[in-house]
Structure formats: C-alpha cells, structure tokens
C-alpha cells in the first residue's frame with residue numbers, strides 16, 4: 218500500500234528537510250516574534266508540537282490552536298498555517314478573519330493552493346506530499362525541518378530512522394484491541410497524532426494523554442489487551458502503575474519522530490490484520506472542504 222511506501226521514505230524526506238532548513242527559517246517564526254500555529258486534524262497536532270518546541274527553545278511566545286476553534290483576539294506577529302492540502306476550509310476562514318496587520322506563512326505539500334493567496338509566503342514541502350489520505354511523512358518532515366530551524370539536536374535521525382524502519386516491527390497486533398499514546402512537552406502532539414493514525418488507518422480504539430495525566434482517570438480502562446506507548450522520557454512509577462493494570466507498556470530511547478514512524482507502522486499492521494485498506498479509510502478524504 219501507498220501508506221507503507223510513504224512511511225518508509227521518511228528518513229529521505231527528513232534528511233532533505235534538514236539540509237534545506239537554513240533557507241526556510243522565516244516560515245517557522247523569526248526569533249522574538251509572537252507566533253500562532255494553526256491546523257486541523259494531523260496538522261493541528263503538528264501545530265501543538267511546533268509551539269512547544271519553539272517556546273521551549275526560547276525563541277518567543279508561541280501558541281497553537283485548532284483552526285476551527287480559533288478566534289481573533291490575542292495579538293501575534295505571525296500566524297503560521299499548517300495544511301498539507303492547502304485547501305482546508307477552517308484554515309482559510311481563520312486566515313481571512315485574522316486581519317491584515319499580522320504576518321502570515323503557510324506550510325503545505327502543494328504549491329498555488331487556496332491558502333497561498335491568503336499568506337505572504339508559502340513553504341512547499343512537495344517532496345513530502347502523499348498519495349495516501351492518511352498523513353505520515355508530511356507531518357514528520359515538517360517537524361524535522363522545524364527542529365533544525367529551532368536548534369534541536371537531531372542526533373543521527375536519518376541513520377537511526379533507516380535502521381529502525383528496516384527492522385521487524387516487533388508488535389503482535391493480534392494481542393491488542395486498545396492503543397494508548399502518552400507524551401509530554403512537544404511529544405504530546407506526537408502522541409495525539411499516533412493515536413489518530415490508529416483511528417484513521419485501522420478504525421480502532423485509541424487514546425492519547427499528557428503522560429503524567431494518564432493516571433488521573435483514563436488508566437481505569439487499561440487492561441490486558443491495551444498497548445501503552447510512552448514518547449520521550451519515561452517515569453518509572455508511571456510504567457509500574459500501567460503495568461499493574463495488565464497492560465503492555467512500550468518505551469524506547471529512539472528519537473520521538475522515529476517512535477511516531479513506528480506508531481504509523483502499527484496502524485498499518487492493524488489495518489492489514491483487520492482486512493482494511495490503510496490508504497483510503499472509510500469516511501475520510503484528503504482534506505475537508507466545506
């Protein structure tokens with residue numbers, strides 16, 4: 218399927234994004250600017266991760282919002298619209314409502330789309346566009362580009378990504394009926410995106426929470442058919458509490474972007490196990506145009 222091809226191509230698209238990042242810095246907010254990232258669906262979760270990464274890097278006050286929920290009010294120097302398709306109605310409506318005085322960037326996978334007319338500058342990651350409805354490499358490639366701009370240490374992302382994606386997945390999806398993804402800081406957006414992949418590609422039950430909030434209620438439904446994956450740093454007492462429910466806990470020391478790619482593989486494996494086509498999920502289209 219196309220989704221798998223796109224998942225497997227990620228080390229290449231990450232490497233290209235990092236190589237080109239110095240010329241793209243302005244799209245992600247100049248140092249000191251007050252920035253708002255907007256998106257829908259996958260792109261809303263990317264927006265959340267970008268806001269956390271940028272603010273924690275000390276580059277300026279940064280917010281993220283679902284485009285559908287945002288209302289003009291707080292003042293920003295720049296609004297950055299994240300949208301693979303460049304056609305999503307809520308994004309176009311938010312940019313139209315934003316007023317003329319704020320600078321605007323769009324980051325898309327396709328050039329000359331409706332969003333392009335509403336912004337000053339459009340970064341087009343065309344090499345990360347996708348044929349699958351389900352987004353995989355566009356969000357991770359955008360994140361790799363942003364991390365480079367924000368000075369995040371990318372380590373050996375490309376090599377480690379290649380090795381991990383070439384190795385067997387190591388998860389028997391027949392054992393699990395409930396998938397939980399936990400994250401903290403910028404990886405909370407990744408956890409939400411991972412859980413969305415399970416729902417979109419495999420129509421299965423998944424949830425996501427800030428890591429330490431999981432014990433504040435949601436852990437009550439964890440059990441022997443739950444797979445709980447923790448992105449980023451792991452709190453041993455949280456692992457012990459989750460394991461006490463009978464759930465399987467998955468942690469590793471991989472770069473969180475590679476952990477997300479592994480979650481994408483789990484979603485595809487689960488779809489195949491259920492006899493579903495991950496490329497064209499029921500009820501989903503490439504973008505929502507109202």
Ligand code: F1P
Nearest residue numbers: 258259260300301302305503504
């Ligand atoms: C956003 C999005 C996707 C979702 C679905 C509908 O699209 O919500 O994340 O998987 O296909 O559209 P875009 O604004 O990033 O093009």
